[in-house]
Amino acid sequence: MLKNYLREAGEFHFAELARGISPLTMVSIMRLLLLSIFTLFFSFQSVFSHPLDPLTEEEITLVRNIVLNKYTNTSHTHSFHYVGLDDPDKAIVLKWESSQPNTMDIPRQAFVIARVDGVIHELLIDLKLQHILSDNVHTGNGFPTLTVAEQTQAIALPLKYTPFIESINKRGLNISQVVCCPFTLGWNQCPLRPILNIGLHIRKKPPFGPKQTSYGTFQPEGPGFKVDDHSLSWANWKFHIGYDVRAGVTISLASIYDLEKHKSRRVLYRGYISELFVPYQDLSEEWYYKTFFHAGEYGFGQSMVSLQESQDCPPNAKFFDAYYAGRDGRPEHVPKAFCVFEHYGNILWRHTETGIPDEPIQEVRTEVSLIVRSIVTVGNYDNIIDWEFKPSDSIKLVVSLSGMLEIKAVEYKHNNEIKEEQHGSLVSANSIGVYHDHYFIFHLDFDIDGEENSFVKTDLKTESSRWKILRSGLVDSVDQSRGDDTIDVWTQKNRDIMNKDIVMWYVMGIHHVPWQEDFPIMPLLSAGFELRPTNFFERNPVLKTLSPKHVKWPTTCSKKN
Template identity: 25%
Template sequence: MTIAETPAATDLGVAHPLELTTEAEVVRAREVLAEAGLLGQNVRFAFFANEEPAKAEVLAHRDGAPADRRFRAVLLDLATGLSTDNVVSVTRGEVLSSREIDPPREGQPPIIDAEFEMIEDVLNADADWVAALRRREIDPASVRAVPLSAGVYDYPEEIGRRIVRAFGFRQDHERDHPWAHPIDGLVAYVDLTSRQVTRVIDHQELPVPQTPGNFDDPQQVGPQRTTLKPIEITQPEGPSFTVEGNRVRWEKWDLRIGFNEREGLTLHQISFDGRPIIYRASVAEMVVPYADPSPVRFWQNYFDCGEYMFARYADSLQLGCDCLGEIHYLDTVIADDLGNPQTISNAICMHEEDYGVLWKHSDMFTGSREVRRQRRMVFSFFTPIGNYDYGFYWYLYLDGTIQLEVKATGIVFTSAYPEGGSPYATEVAPGLGAPYHQHMFSARLDMTVDGVRNAVEEVEALPMPMGPDNPRGNAFRQSRTRLRRESDAQRTADQSRVRTWHIINPEVTNQFGKPVGYALLPEGKAALLADDASSIHARATFATKHLWVTRYDPAQRYPAGDFVNQNPGGAGLPVWVQADRSVDGEDIVVWHSFGTTHFPRPEDWPVMPVDYTGFTLKPVGFFDRNPALDVPPSRGGHCSMNGDSDGD
């Protein structure tokens, strides 16, 4: 087993506009901003990432040609709350644009580490907060505060101010997980700029759950199993993929890997056997809306990408724990609050894994008995954000299939569980509740199926009524509807009709004269469950539909808008589609909302086994026949054709 590290660049020279950010580029961007007078003692970086060129510019780029490397930096003055949105060219050493953000209209920059770190001091300086804890006979020094994004509600005094809402959790000792001891019925509203508590809501005193949830304490967990035998995954001849910088080639696949603190892992210019499929794929937003309507919890709705830049906390992955087999890691570079480079080692994991049978047939007429093993290329990263941990796994398969799997684990958010029960939570330990909630994700899929001019068709099963053409009532056919405008292309999944969406190229046909295409296969789980008149519905409108299709616009990157934190709603997809542009045979972006509705189980406590969600993109008419016919039989003694079982 080997670990291949990618060395950090030491200068500003890059060979492609989509290469990974380097430490030198972060340093230079900070210098340019400082030279322009945009930095100061209280100014912090709320966001920093590569400002990718427009698609046409990237597609026109030729190897060896110079690339203008641009970065977007959102700056926040902690003392005044003033924020600016800036674009810097490190290649030319210039600030290309700079503007002041209007929070009441646009929303606030994301919450940053410096603001999280001061919350307990602010709370413990507030007389009402301390008094509420004392009434509960709780020492304020034992309380871990959890500041959370505030959303937007009918509080006129909060307009234009940076607000968070904070819960308290008691920590009984240094290694004690405070999530087991929520101080429920109590919440504080905090102004981050003035560093003051603006309101304390002490709704009711509920008993603090006492049972510890220390899943990493051997005395509480008990003796570990001794029956699991080791599993070793080896590739004696090495992996089948190659990595040059951020470009990866595996079998017939060719693509580039990207990373930024808002979206995390991104995939670029994905092609199969020289044919383009996706220009850019990412998870562009996610929201976790909670179901408890109580006075202290109704506002719990977290946009982990847009409000927290969750990928800035990405884990450094460990061989044998997070990734197993012949692994290649990529380091990534982000900027910390002060604009200094921060390298996350082993942030991205790449490896191959066996995936059972690819295709198989034993023929009764010819005696032919053939079987081939499926294999997939895996690109992954994991990031903890508060109580939850999310893993994002992109898979490429030998038969041209593309898949995204999101893994949710960690610790469920907790509440006190009242003696009479709760219609909005599960009791997971004595007196401890886990509120119901959803995890909703939005994948941004900039499609280029055999070219940039694509269209989308909704395809579903259509049962046929009995009649002269269907006398026995067994018939059903396929219904296809072209989604011609953005107003048409706002759709929900329907598994009762096997509804899928085919992204096709009307200008390229296969041998049967049909447009080549890829089918988006949704899981078809629930969309956003909040009421249409709710604040979260307005702010997370993207999650109310499983499918949106828009005309490509390089400025339209995030489905809930650029600045999600305290955005009043309506930004992103609902605004863009008002233009009702044609999406029929145009340069289009497909947005797919998917996710899970979580009614926590006792088995999810004290740490949650992985829950899965995702989607699949499958070739439909993209190839003229099975593209995996050329996959060779297994060799090296792993497959016997003399009657032994194939296994899976």
């Protein structure tokens, strides 16, 4: 009721003011009026079903209004670089969870990184009280995550800049043949980067590949998982799927129901990709600075793409939307930002026993697992990120890469013409695919049967350990940072990791030496790891799990269809 009134009032003012003033001023005045109304009359009710739910569309709008309300002067320029849930303390979340169903009053706060007149502010906002709890100016090095709008503008800018168009024409090309990418600079001093070489690919169209046969799938009982907003239960698993504009999909409060102990057991408090670091290994002046932090510089969450039905996720998938704050603070909608589906066909366990005379035993169980999938495209690479939950209680994390190679134009057409180190492979005539790595840093806050966990590194005698920790951070300003607030720095504190609430950052690296088959779009390349329960259960937890039933396609009917 109040809301409707407000809208009408707003529209009224808009109509009144629309006469005789410039559009820019008009909007500013309108904003001023609207905000005053908000502050005075509008009582916002935060609606969320779980304390870790991502900020809703309405909450993002509220955050924007609160920030703009503080910096109302029309000369201010604002840009929102991060708007996300400021998690309640773990103790509070756990208390909330254990007291279900509950009416427990739980804080709801947003963390915001915004630039006002070029100054970086880190704000903590109470969404219930609609009040700024703190507003700190970032004085250190670095620049916050680029907004999508900034990236889009940066791409479009040179295409309309006459000196650039002319420089392209001089090289015998038309500006419509050029694609620009927004590169972060790191903390180098050089203000401008030269254009190296430009190559033009007149691509031979390859023939159509082999035909892939059609198929049908069906779940006659429907999916095996239950969704309550962002909370999901499936098989013996329960967890919460969140979303963050910087980190992308977050998995929280993952717990397993132990069928023997008749109780739910906690495993993972929080897991997400905190950073994807992609350093290129060309030492030339035009390339050396290309070391991208996909989360910290470009925003892993805001780079998530809308998933295509039956293509990115199978036909039995359920899709979830996401919202993030755009540069202007308004909510941006990502339809089908991630999906959840059941995956069939693997073997769960099997055994053939031939050791008992005249009593052959053969037992097989097939597996249904649950996959949470999202796809993040930062620049040239598409990263398909799968969290796979298994009935045997392991969590498998698989990242698959596809997309376009980062190419350097060279004069060479054949390998035998190359005399100097090119820091890459000739993937096509005049095209070097530059060597690079993909380091995925997984933030894994384990709570195995509680918070008090220990990290034990097992070095096997004949095999060196594979653990390593790489620098990364969660809310530090990554772009142009000088490394003064990283895990490296935190690690030097050398704090106790026995029976503490510890967090692991697991680094998975893919060293990519490109080759011709990766050009122009590379076929999928996957890497992953599995978190398997180790002496967590007394025995194989799926020993008495039955295979899913296979249903026959109604062939007599299918002819009619």
